[in-house]
Amino acid sequence: xxxxxxxxxxxxxxxxxxxxxxxxxxxxxxxxxxxxxxxxxxxxxxxxxxxxxxxxxxxxxxxxxxxxxxxxxxxxxxxxxxxxxxxxxxxxxxxxxxxxxxxxxxxxxxxxxxxxxxxxxxxxxxxxxxxxxxxxxxxxxxxxxxxxxxxxxxxxxxxxxxxxxxxxxxxxxxxxxxxxxxxxxxxxxxxxxxxxxxxxxxxxxxxxxxxxxxxxxxxxxxxxxxxxxxxxxxxxxxxxxxxxxxxxxxxxxxxxxxxxxxxxxxxxxxxxxxxxxxxxxxxxxxxxxxxxxxxxxxxxxxxxxxxxxxxxxxxxxxxxxxxxxxxxx
Amino acid sequence: xxxxxxxxxxxxxxxxxxxxxxxxxxxxxxxxxxxxxxxxxxxxxxxxxxxxxxxxxxxxxxxxxxxxxxxxxxxxxxxxxxxxxxxxxxxxxxxxxxxxxxxxxxxxxxxxxxxxxxxxxxxxxxxxxxxxxxxxxxxxxxxxxxxxxxxxxxxxxxxxxxxxxxxxxxxxxxxxxxxxxxxxxxxxxxxxxxxxxxxxxxxxxxxxxxxxxxxxxxxxxxxxxxxxxxxxxxxxxxxxxxxxxxxxxxxxxxxxxxxxxxxxxxxxxxxxxxxxxxxxxxxxxxxxxxxxxxxxxxxxxxxxxxxxxxxxxxxxxxxxxxxxxxxxx
DNA sequence: CATTAGCACTTGAAAAATACAACTGCTAAA
DNA sequence: TTTAGCAGTTGTATTTTTCAAGTGCTAATG
Numbered sequence: 055x056x057x058x059x060x061x062x063x064x065x066x067x068x069x070x071x072x073x074x075x076x077x078x079x080x081x082x083x084x085x086x087x088x089x090x091x092x093x094x095x096x097x098x099x100x101x102x103x104x105x106x107x108x109x110x111x112x113x114x115x116x117x118x119x120x121x122x123x124x125x126x127x128x129x130x131x132x133x134x135x136x137x138x139x140x141x142x143x144x145x146x147x148x149x150x151x152x153x154x155x156x157x158x159x160x161x162x163x164x165x166x167x168x169x170x171x172x173x174x175x176x177x178x179x180x181x182x183x184x185x186x187x188x189x190x191x192x193x194x195x196x197x198x199x200x201x202x203x204x205x206x207x208x209x210x211x212x213x214x215x216x217x218x219x220x221x222x223x224x225x226x227x228x229x230x231x232x233x234x235x236x237x238x239x240x241x242x243x244x245x246x247x248x249x250x251x252x253x254x255x256x257x258x259x260x261x262x263x264x265x266x267x268x269x270x271x272x273x274x275x276x277x278x279x280x281x282x283x284x285x286x287x288x289x290x291x292x293x294x295x296x297x298x299x300x301x302x303x304x305x306x307x308x309x310x311x312x313x314x315x316x317x318x319x320x321x322x323x324x325x326x327x328x329x330x331x332x333x334x335x336x337x338x339x340x341x342x343x344x345x346x347x348x349x350x351x352x353x354x355x356x357x358x359x360x361x362x363x364x365x366x367x368x369x370x371x372x373x374x375x376x377x378x379x380x381x382x383x
Numbered sequence: 384x385x386x387x388x389x390x391x392x393x394x395x396x397x398x399x400x401x402x403x404x405x406x407x408x409x410x411x412x413x414x415x416x417x418x419x420x421x422x423x424x425x426x427x428x429x430x431x432x433x434x435x436x437x438x439x440x441x442x443x444x445x446x447x448x449x450x451x452x453x454x455x456x457x458x459x460x461x462x463x464x465x466x467x468x469x470x471x472x473x474x475x476x477x478x479x480x481x482x483x484x485x486x487x488x489x490x491x492x493x494x495x496x497x498x499x500x501x502x503x504x505x506x507x508x509x510x511x512x513x514x515x516x517x518x519x520x521x522x523x524x525x526x527x528x529x530x531x532x533x534x535x536x537x538x539x540x541x542x543x544x545x546x547x548x549x550x551x552x553x554x555x556x557x558x559x560x561x562x563x564x565x566x567x568x569x570x571x572x573x574x575x576x577x578x579x580x581x582x583x584x585x586x587x588x589x590x591x592x593x594x595x596x597x598x599x600x601x602x603x604x605x606x607x608x609x610x611x612x613x614x615x616x617x618x619x620x621x622x623x624x625x626x627x628x629x630x631x632x633x634x635x636x637x638x639x640x641x642x643x644x645x646x647x648x649x650x651x652x653x654x655x656x657x658x659x660x661x662x663x664x665x666x667x668x669x670x671x672x673x674x675x676x677x678x679x680x681x682x683x684x685x686x687x688x689x690x691x692x693x694x695x696x697x698x699x700x701x702x703x704x705x706x707x708x709x710x711x712x
Numbered sequence: 713c714a715t716t717a718g719c720a721c722t723t724g725a726a727a728a729a730t731a732c733a734a735c736t737g738c739t740a741a742a
Numbered sequence: 743t744t745t746a747g748c749a750g751t752t753g754t755a756t757t758t759t760t761c762a763a764g765t766g767c768t769a770a771t772g
Contacts, residue, residue: 307618
């Protein structure tokens with residue numbers, strides 16, 4: 055454990071460094087801590103010994119180490135009170151009742167990205183609460199059809215079907231009727247099973263093109279549960295001075311463009327989690343703050359990505375606010 | 384006009400510079416042009432006088448000027464023959480008949496982006512060929528409904544409607560029936576007009592919540608004609624050495640993230656067009672090659688964005704191939 | 713007249729040298 | 743325990759040096 059003054063010192067250094075991105079000297083903290091620079095230097099070297107501070111070179115001021123940030127986040131920082139202005143901006147999104155939930159989430163995360171000038175990520179998909187409430191086929195011509203599925207939570211998905219042999223709409227209709235009969239009211243995560251074991255056998259007897267049709271619907275149902283990824287403004291966070299290097303920017307950009315890395319954002323635990331530097335898959339200078347959300351019809355993860363030198367208190371408060379508002383809807 | 388040898392010289396310099404990104408010296412071209420470096424220097428200074436070549440400093444080799452690239456593109460370059468391998472990759476997309484047209488376009492442009500390591504942009508929207516073929520409302524609860532519109536070319540759009548007063552599905556149905564009666568078969572660009580002058584008056588007499596319902600549908604129809612933007616891998620082109628500078632990368636990145644700039648990609652003229660350096664809105668070191676496409680149900684622009692030092696011959700050939708394949712579908 | 717050899721000259725890039733400001737660590741005194 | 747004072751360290755910015763890679767020009771050549 056570190057003492058009162060050391061805690062205060064660490065707090066000052068972290069918060070000052072977050073603001074300025076420059077190593078903090080002992081002299082600059084005299085006023086705040088009401089003691090001489092020499093005293094502060096003594097305390098600093100203790101914190102350095104503990105691995106909470108680092109120097110960029112022998113005679114430089116101190117910066118927080120990864121462990122220092124972690125200590126700050128876990129033990130020192132308090133979530134920041136949101137400003138009225140910020141709340142107002144977010145409320146205009148949450149109050150708009152004709153937005154679909156998934157759009158509300160995306161829009162609110164875009165706002166956070168703007169408020170913090172970091173980068174936001176939303177990983178969302180329809181949850182298993184969704185039950186199929188309508189299955190429909192619209193013919194385009196004799197070979198092409200559109201399959202549409204709607205769930206009771208308002209998720210709509212569609213897919214084109216191409217059937218080699220000319221097919222009458224009545225043939226299709228009869229299949230859709232069968233599917234409707236068996237599938238309506240089924241939670242989407244159970245649809246595949248039902249399709250396989252209840253619908254397929256029946257269709258098999260009736261229609262020749264069963265395979266294509268069956269597959270088309272199978273795909274629509276799969277798509278409904280697809281992870282949706284939305285990344286906002288990578289350039290935002292890349293403006294921070296730690297990324298003032300073409301190669302570093304390119305490396306991070308590629309990660310944003312790479313679905314696999316983005317999928318590692320997915321959060322399984324409840325609560326708001328902070329991943330600092332080596333704790334995340336982006337870069338040692340990057341921090342990720344994320345939280346799972348789970349609500350009627352939609353679930354996923356929202357995350358903010360920025361420099362390790364992130365305004366943790368503000369971001370934590372904002373994410374929490376969004377999570378609560380999403381989940382109470 | 385420039386003579387035979389000067390043309391050959393300009394061609395060699397442009398193509399060599401595109402490959403290497405280094406100024407081209409007179410000596411390095413001796414073998415190709417079968418004359419001494421002094422002769423080449425003489426020719427070079429003529430081309431420089433004409434504004435087709437530039438030096439990076441007094442004693443450097445030559446690089447093409449913007450005008451030099453333009454001359455190369457307009458008068459020297461011939462579209463490159465595509466390799467069998469490239470064609471094969473693209474054909475697997477075009478032959479997949481269960482892809483919707485808009486997905487085919489996006490996927491094929493992703494492939495081009497990969498083949499060239501530049502960045503591709505697709506600006507697409509459903510064309511006015513689309514006629515409304517089905518309008519439907521699915522109820523979620525007493526206050527919320529999903530409005531769905533399908534066109535005869537297979538475009539599907541949906542929107543959530545929130546209605547303050549509890550509304551029975553039969554009330555809604557009657558409106559949908561009216562809309563269906565008047566709107567089916569109408570080209571989407573005429574729907575707003577019809578909605579305003581034919582449907583609105585009738586609804587006004589029948590239902591109290593007309594405003595909200597009417598607006599919801601109005602919005603769905605508007606959305607169907609919305610410009611869709613798809614940008615692939617900005618990081619691709621930013622790997623080129625001319626962008627080896629954090630600030631330059633950030634500037635260009637922002638343009639990619641800014642819808643307004645992206646919308647300037649839109650091309651009105653037929654054919655394949657090249658915009659070099661100051662001719663485009665991105666950066667003096669950037670070139671944009673784009674072409675309009677227009678096909679049954681979908682229209683828009685496809686573009687490739689890369690360094691001014693772009694493989695114009697290859698990109699032109701690829702874009703042309705895509706355009707032709709889209710339009711013959 | 714077009715071409716070329718030869719050479720002086722220019723320049724950027726890389727490496728080395730210099731100067732300086734901003735810190736720290738340590739010692740000894742309060 | 744705190745602090746004043748000072749020697750010592752290091753990065754950064756600036757200047758200097760060196761060097762290779764080119765060019766432009768002149769005069770000779772076919």
